[in-house]
Amino acid sequence: MKHIMRDPNRIKRILTLLQKIWEHQADVRFNQLISNLQSLYSQENNSFGRRVVYTKNFIDLEKTSYLDFFYLEDDKWEEFLTSYWSSIEQELMLRREEINVDKIEEVIRLFIEAGIESEQITIPFKENLKAFFVQESRWLTVEAIVNLLRNFSQNERIELFEKVKRYSDM
Template sequence: MRDPSRIRRILALLQQIWEYQQDVRFNQLVSNLQSIYSQQHDNYGRREVFEKKFIDMDKSSYLDFFFLEDDKWEDFLTSYLSSIEEEIEQQREKIDDKVIDEVIELFIEASVELEQLDNQFRNKLEYLFLKESKWLTIEAIVNLVRNFSQNERKELFEKVKSYI
């Protein structure tokens, strides 16, 4: 009999991974994870199919994870989550006071009141950098904000301010 506690562990891993990629739909997340697993494990689960199109045959493939044991999937998810967290820690080291101060100054230029740019806001701004650094470098994020209009900076300020 399989360990019933595996269900909560695997779901918790999926939840943590998904929270780092909130704009991804659930089935898209699972599909992406299966694809990564397959690539890392000698194309595990890849099935080739042929479809007859008039005279020709079109070749395509899909992933079939029906026989993958939960412990292997859990190990993969644990490893994948660790790699995300390591990457975030590397990015965190690049987010120093100088970077935060520069963006704060850009908000001030956009007429955001200084009292609203407190330590709590700075922490939320750091969270924005961590979240977006998965897709962009820290320098690119600062450059984007630098090139925003006054209204776009205010909109970004409101978005950052609303982070929990």
């Protein structure tokens, strides 16, 4: 029996993909992330790794299942992660397209109405604002975010301005 040497470079590639995916879903715990990804992989690949077991509960048998990825080859996992990351990137690109100059200018006007000096609205701030919109549009549409800002109090707008100003540091 011949031993197959696995590509050692796969480790960094797979970990980089996991890092990107996890950073995109930063509120998820690591094992939760892995469990979710394995479940998705199984769903997309004919229930790969799904093991059905029966447990005896007094006289009844209860059917349950779990995922076992012990035999999944790294190249298949990497291919799945690459595809999954590509779908995230496409989603981010679509979100960026929703963020037009009019929306940015309206939010800037709302900040200025709240008392922010126009000199504080720098190019880096505008870039942070776009990044903020991309991130937050996971939960709400760009239009919904702008509508929320319209209803913010002066203090809430100032707080948000400060958050966006520091956004690149986050």
